[in-house]
Amino acid sequence: MKWILQFLTSSIGQKLIMSLTGLFLILFLTVHLIGNLSLLKSDGGAAFNAYSDFMGHNPLIQIISKGNFFFIFLHAIQGFVLYFKNKGAKGSKYAGKAKDKTSWASKNMALLGTLLLAFILMHLGHFYVRFKFFNDMPMVNQDGADILNTYQTVSEVFSNPIWIICYLIGLVALALHLKHGFASAFQTLGINHKKYTPIIKALGTGYSILIPIGFAIIPLYMYFIK
Amino acid sequence: MKLTLKIWREGGMYASGKLETYKVEADEHMSFLEMLDVLNQQLIEEKKDPVAFDHDCREGICGSCSMVINGQPHGPQKGTTACQLHMRSYKNGDTITIEPFRAKSFPVIKDLVVDRSAFDRIIQAGGYVSVNTGQAPDGNAIPIEGDTAGKAFDAATCIGCGACVAACPNGSAMLFTSAKVAHLGLLPQGKVEHEARSQKMVAQMDKEGFGMCSNVGACEAECPKEISLENIARLNRSYIASVFSSE
Ligand code: HEM
Numbered sequence: 001m002k003w004i005l006q007f008l009t010s011s012i013g014q015k016l017i018m019s020l021t022g023l024f025l026i027l028f029l030t031v032h033l034i035g036n037l038s039l040l041k042s043d044g045g046a047a048f049n050a051y052s053d054f055m056g057h058n059p060l061i062q063i064i065s066k067g068n069f070f071f072i073f074l075h076a077i078q079g080f081v082l083y084f085k086n087k088g089a090k091g092s093k094y095a096g097k098a099k100d101k102t103s104w105a106s107k108n109m110a111l112l113g114t115l116l117l118a119f120i121l122m123h124l125g126h127f128y129v130r131f132k133f134f135n136d137m138p139m140v141n142q143d144g145a146d147i148l149n150t151y152q153t154v155s156e157v158f159s160n161p162i163w164i165i166c167y168l169i170g171l172v173a174l175a176l177h178l179k180h181g182f183a184s185a186f187q188t189l190g191i192n193h194k195k196y197t198p199i200i201k202a203l204g205t206g207y208s209i210l211i212p213i214g215f216a217i218i219p220l221y222m223y224f225i226k
Numbered sequence: 227m228k229l230t231l232k233i234w235r236e237g238g239m240y241a242s243g244k245l246e247t248y249k250v251e252a253d254e255h256m257s258f259l260e261m262l263d264v265l266n267q268q269l270i271e272e273k274k275d276p277v278a279f280d281h282d283c284r285e286g287i288c289g290s291c292s293m294v295i296n297g298q299p300h301g302p303q304k305g306t307t308a309c310q311l312h313m314r315s316y317k318n319g320d321t322i323t324i325e326p327f328r329a330k331s332f333p334v335i336k337d338l339v340v341d342r343s344a345f346d347r348i349i350q351a352g353g354y355v356s357v358n359t360g361q362a363p364d365g366n367a368i369p370i371e372g373d374t375a376g377k378a379f380d381a382a383t384c385i386g387c388g389a390c391v392a393a394c395p396n397g398s399a400m401l402f403t404s405a406k407v408a409h410l411g412l413l414p415q416g417k418v419e420h421e422a423r424s425q426k427m428v429a430q431m432d433k434e435g436f437g438m439c440s441n442v443g444a445c446e447a448e449c450p451k452e453i454s455l456e457n458i459a460r461l462n463r464s465y466i467a468s469v470f471s472s473e
C-alpha cells in the first residue's frame with residue numbers, strides 16, 4: 001500500500017491528480033452548460049425547474065455531485081500545493097528581461113484557479129446553498145407536483161448587474177485556465193502524439209472559448225432580452 | 227564595440243550577491259566567453275577579482291557554460307550555447323545583464339558558477355544500461371526503425387547543461403530527466419530497464435527538490451539542443467505505467 005502514497009506524492013503523481021480532476025471538471029462543465037441552456041427557453045422557467053428537480057432528486061446525480069465537490073476540493077488543494085512547492089523550487093527571479101515565449105495563462109494557473117475558487121464559492125452561495133439549506137425558496141406547481149422554483153432564484157440573481165459582472169469575470173478566468181489546462185492535462189497523462197496533439201490543442205482552444213461564451217449568454221440574455 | 231556589462235557577483239568578497247557594472251571593449255568576431263575573458267584580463271590587471279564562470283569545450287557539446295544573458299539561459303540565439311554565441315549578435319553601446327542559473331537545486335558557488343551535481347545524481351540513479359552491450363558492430367547488428375533511432379538520437383543530444391531548469395518558472399528538471407530516460411529507453415539495449423529507470427530517475431529528481439512540470443514550455447524554448455516536450459509526455463507515460471505494472 002505504501003506504493004500508492006509514494007506515487008501520489010511523487011511529482012508526476014501529483015500532476016496526475018491535477019490532470020484527472022481537471023478533466024473531470026471539464027466533463028462536468030459540459031453537462032452543466034447543456035442543462036443550464038434550458039434557462040433560455042421562453043416557457044416561464046418550466047423546463048429549467050423540471051431539470052433542476054430531476055438533478056436534485058436523482059440518486060445517481062446526487063452521488064456524482066458529491067464526487068464533483070470532492071474533485072473541486074482535491075484539485076484546488078493540490079493546485080495550491082503545486083504552486084507553493086514550485087515557487088520554492090525556483091527561488092529568485094532574473095534581473096534581465098527577455099521577450100516571453102510562453103503563454104501568460106500557463107504561468108498563472110494558480111492565480112486563475114484562486115479566482116475560480118472564489119467564483120465557485122459565490123456561485124454555490126447564490127444557488128446550491130439556497131436550494132438545499134434554506135426554506136425560503138419560492139415553489140411552483142408543475143405537472144401536478146410542487147417543486148422548487150429555481151428559475152425565479154436565477155432570474156433574481158441575474159437582475160443585478162453587479163452579479164452579472166462577477167459572473168463574467170469568473171468566466172474570463174475559466175477561459176484562460178482552460179486555454180492552458182485542457183491540452184496540458186493530456187500532456188500530463190503522457191499523451192503527446194504527432195497525429196493527436198494538434199487535434200487536442202484545437203479542441204482545447206474551442207472548448208475554452210465556447211464553454212465560457214455559452215455560460216455568459218445565460219445571464220446576459222436574462223438581463224437584456226427577457 | 228563598447229559594452230556595459232551588469233554581472234552577478236556572489237561568494238568571496240561579495241557574500242550576499244549583487245549586480246556589478248563593468249565596461250568592456252569587444253569585437254564582433256569574439257565569442258561571448260572570449261568577451262568575458264577580455265573582461266577578466268582587465269580585472270586581473272586592475273588587481274580585482276575576475277568573474278568566475280564555467281566553461282570547458284567552448285564548442286557547444288559539454289554543457290558547462292551556464293549563464294543567463296539578458297534573462298535568457300545561454301542568451302538570445304535559438305539552439306545555441308553561450309560559448310557558441312558570438313558578439314555579432316550585439317552592437318556598440320549595448321548593456322548586457324549576466325546572471326547565474328537560478329533554481330533552488332542549483333545553488334550558486336561563485337558568481338556565475340552553480341552547483342549542478344543534482345544532475346549527476348539523477349544520472350547515477352538510473353541513467354545507464356547495466357549489461358555489457360558489446361562493441362559498435364554488435365550495436366549495428368540490431369535492426370532499429372529509423373524514426374525510433376532518430377528520436378533516441380534527438381534525446382541523446384541533451385548536453386546536461388541545466389538551461390531547462392534555469393528557464394522553468396518552477397525550477398523543474400523534467401526536460402533533462404525525460405531526455406535521458408528517452409534516449410536509453412527507446413533503444414533495444416536500454417528498453418529492458420526502461421520502466422525501472424523511469425521510477426529511479428524521477429525519484430531522485432524529486433529528492434533533489436526540483437519543481438513539478440506545469441507544461442509551460444520555457445525549457446523547450448531555451449534548450450540549446452532543442453529537446454522536445456514530447457520526451458516529458460513519454461516519461462509521464464512510462465512512469466505512470468511502471469508504477470502500476472511493476473511488482
Ligand atoms: C471549474 C473549474 C476548473 C477546471 C475545469 C479546471 C481544470 C484544470 C485543468 C484541466 C488543469 C490542467 C491539469 C494539468 O496540467 O495536468 C488545471 C490545472 C490547474 N488548476 Fe484547475 N480547474 C478548475 C478549477 C481550479 C481551481 C478552483 C483551482 C484552485 C486553486 C485550480 C488550480 C489549478 C492549478 C494551480 C493548476 C496548474 C497545475 C500545474 O501546475 O500544471 N483549478 N485545471
Ligand code: SF4
Pocket residue numbers: 289383384385386387388389390391401402405445448449450451452453
Ligand atoms: S534538456 Fe536541453 S536545456 Fe536541459 S539539460 Fe539537456 S540540453 Fe540542457
Ligand code: FES
Pocket residue numbers: 280281282283284285286287288289290291307308309310
Ligand atoms: S563550454 Fe562546452 S557547451 Fe559551452
